[in-house]
Amino acid sequence: MNRRTTLLVRTLLFLFLLNSFSLFIYFTHYHSSKPSSSSSSSSSSSSSLKVNTSLTPFSHQTHYSKPWPILPSYLPWLGNPTAPLRSCEAYFGNGFTGRRDLLHPRAGAGWFRCWRSDTLQSSVCEGGRLRMVPERITMAAGGESLTAVIGRREEEELPAFQNGAFEVDGGGFVDREFLVDREFLDRFVPRGEVTRHTMRDLIGKIRIVGGKDFECDEWIEEPTLLVTRFEYANLFHTVTDWYSAYVSSRVVGLPNRPHLIFVDGHCMAPLEETWKALFSSLKYAKNFSGSVCFRHAILSPLGYETALFKGLTEDIDCYGAPAQELWQNPDDHKTARLSEFGEMIRAAFGLPLNIHHGGKPFFGHNVLFVRREDYLAHPRHGGKVESRLSNEQEVFESLKSWVSSYKGCKIYLVNGLFAHMSMKDQVRAIQDASVIIGAHGAGLTHIVSALPNTVILEIISSQFRRPHFAYIARWKGLEYHAINLPGSHADPGTVIKELADIMKSLGC
Structure with missing residues (x-):
């Protein structure tokens, strides 16, 4: 039997055993x-x-x-x-x-x-x-x-x-x-x-x-x-x-x-x-x-x-980790469940699961700026959202100008106008982002669908210092940064400096 035939037989045997094991696990759990x-x-x-x-x-x-x-x-x-x-x-x-x-x-x-x-x-x-x-x-x-x-x-x-x-x-x-x-x-x-x-x-x-x-x-x-x-x-x-x-x-x-x-x-x-x-x-x-x-x-x-x-009121001492790591070395203080759930959302929309951010991409990095806009949400909603960043447009325009003249790798600043996007497009934008920036707001919850090496930069006004997204990032194992404002006005230069440091850490 030549080497190629031997390899084929071993591969078929492995797939047979894997399938048999999967059926055993399913029927054992199902009947129990x-x-x-x-x-x-x-x-x-x-x-x-x-x-x-x-x-x-x-x-x-x-x-x-x-x-x-x-x-x-x-x-x-x-x-x-x-x-x-x-x-x-x-x-x-x-x-x-x-x-x-x-x-x-x-x-x-x-x-x-x-x-x-x-x-x-x-x-x-x-x-x-x-x-x-x-x-x-x-x-x-x-x-x-x-x-x-x-x-x-x-x-x-x-x-x-x-x-x-x-x-x-x-x-x-x-x-x-x-x-x-x-x-x-x-x-x-x-x-x-x-x-x-x-x-x-x-x-x-x-x-x-x-x-x-x-x-x-x-x-x-x-x-x-x-x-x-x-x-x-x-x-x-x-x-x-x-x-x-x-x-x-x-x-x-x-x-x-x-x-x-x-x-x-x-x-x-x-x-x-x-x-x-x-x-x-x-x-x-x-x-x-x-x-x-x-x-x-x-x-x-x-x-x-x-x-x-x-988790907003309890101290949940958990950190995100790869499933493969936990399979080999279980740890009561680590979890892959939020990553699994984020993959479930992406898979439900037919988005690919076998992609990952890592190193310097050939086509550059997407930086997603999640925006807050007025919208009619429910029957008792007047169509006005509470401002979390009073000069959001100024910050966005400053980032756009900085990105256009950046001397490192190519950066694409994505205007995350989620109120005008389908849910599938919102999840796709999150998946494609190397860095996600946004003022504290519900739209950042989408980071549950972010890829493992995505970096989060949250801009937090003095009135909304809540831990929602810092915790989600921690439970998913994402790198997280915050800019805490004295009010609701952000200095564009401070945001640019923070993003520049992040891009350097990404090898850009």
Whole structure:
């Protein structure tokens, strides 16, 4: 056998073993995540439960669900009950290891369980044969054009649930009216600082009904994610919702990207473009004219309960690191989860994942200046954004003049007018940038999609000294610089000097 044939045989053998290992991991996790046939309702790890292979929430797939993309920073999401309470995996990955089975399946009836994170004080809940009755949810229809609902109050857009707004099939044995009690809610879905905790209210109103009373006008066979948004027009808060939805999908081990239903009455917003890209489909709860039943529904926690939001008030001692490094040398103070999530956003838009910044590029460096502009965001918004940099245009023009006469490598100054760009183009601009400059504002949240060697330069006025983007940069392992202003006016020369130092560090 010649050398070329030997190499071919080894390659084929390696691919066969890799594929076999991947299938083993998938089916091991998939089967261990199915509902148990045990009648006990105590909290336990899924690995210690007997599997009922005759019951599966994925057994009637009828419509197309998008596959998960292959992400360079992906690490397995299998539960790790030994992870320390405040480890980075507990904050950003699968720290949902406390399990409570509230309804075990019996002979084709429904089931419901929750996975709790003691670190985040939050839960991911899921159930099968769950029925939604939209007429028992009081809220606006949702999904309307912004101009059609100007002036509508926020109270009209957030859901108010009547008893039985959601019901689960109890089969032939119903021993109580409601699925959960107050003690369970306080333990698994605590209200915390959220005044109106919609997911807690939803779970608290779920009724158990007998199988003969479980009738549906429509069935959804594919795994479906139920999400309630609050500050849906603000990028930072929407990213926390995206992250919570992504984590929920991974924690319960979905083999494909779930379909999505907004259980809120907010109008249509530009950020829906990313929701639609990330998940398989999108509908509003009030789009359904009658009762709708889910073969498998997942309830995503509020974005306020993610590490991205909690990190503003808690000291989350985590630093970004390459997934390959953590695979070989696990470290409780390092994470690749935000990098994985950023890759997920880029992949959802069909952007390449195999590119990276490094060294002196042949065609030069993109320097992205993220701008803030007046725009109409939601029905209660007057169309005016709060100025974070009073002389933004002056700073931009000064940078443009400096770049045009720079004697080092070629620099392209990109005018980041995000209010006039699609979400895909915004993410592409972030991906293509070697350096991202901007005043403190929600648009900088896009750095979750930045490449590993991207440098961040934030200009911070005295009124907005908040740690949002310094933390995101740290959790992603990005180089971060800040210019703290005494007011809201920046000296263009100071910004240019800071950028010049950064470009030199990039070998430019």
